[in-house]
Amino acid sequence: MVKVNVVCVGKLKEAYWRDAVAEYAKRLARFCRFEVTELAERRTLEEEADGILHACRGYVFALTPEGKQCTSEQFAAKLGALRDAGREVTFVIGSSCGMAPRVKAAADELFSFSQLTFPHQMMRVILAEQIYRAFMIDAGAEYHK
Numbered sequence: 001m002v003k004v005n006v007v008c009v010g011k012l013k014e015a016y017w018r019d020a021v022a023e024y025a026k027r028l029a030r031f032c033r034f035e036v037t038e039l040a041e042r043r044t045l046e047e048e049a050d051g052i053l054h055a056c057r058g059y060v061f062a063l064t065p066e067g068k069q070c071t072s073e074q075f076a077a078k079l080g081a082l083r084d085a086g087r088e089v090t091f092v093i094g095s096s097c098g099m100a101p102r103v104k105a106a107a108d109e110l111f112s113f114s115q116l117t118f119p120h121q122m123m124r125v126i127l128a129e130q131i132y133r134a135f136m137i138d139a140g141a142e143y144h145k
Helices: 015-028 045-055 072-084 101-106 120-139
Strands: 003-009 033-039 059-068 089-093 109-111
Touching: 003 045, 003 120, 015 033, 015 120, 033 045, 033 120, 045 101, 059 101, 072 089, 072 120, 089 120
Parallel strands: 003 033, 003 089, 059 089, 059 109
Antiparallel strands: none
């Protein structure tokens, strides 16, 4: 079973964000080993970069506004191909101040869900939902309409 990691800076402070991620983690258990690694915010992006890079495994998607966008079906195909190749996958969500350039440079792919800016905590929920949606599309389930 493929492992999907989310490496993020900061904690989910409100219970409703934690509950939402936990719900998608529960749903994802049938498709992958889903793990979230929360790193402490630091004074600078460069200090945060050390922890981020240390936690990254496998194919790394850095979530950043300048990243490539795709459809849900394209995202599902990409995750499916990585799974079929036996690749572990890591998604990186930087702090509310952004992400150090060296983290972006080390990533296999710069990825964006939108040109809009989302709150840091909401982005973690959106990511978990989109990973779940991708696995459901790949499984041919009716979740994605």
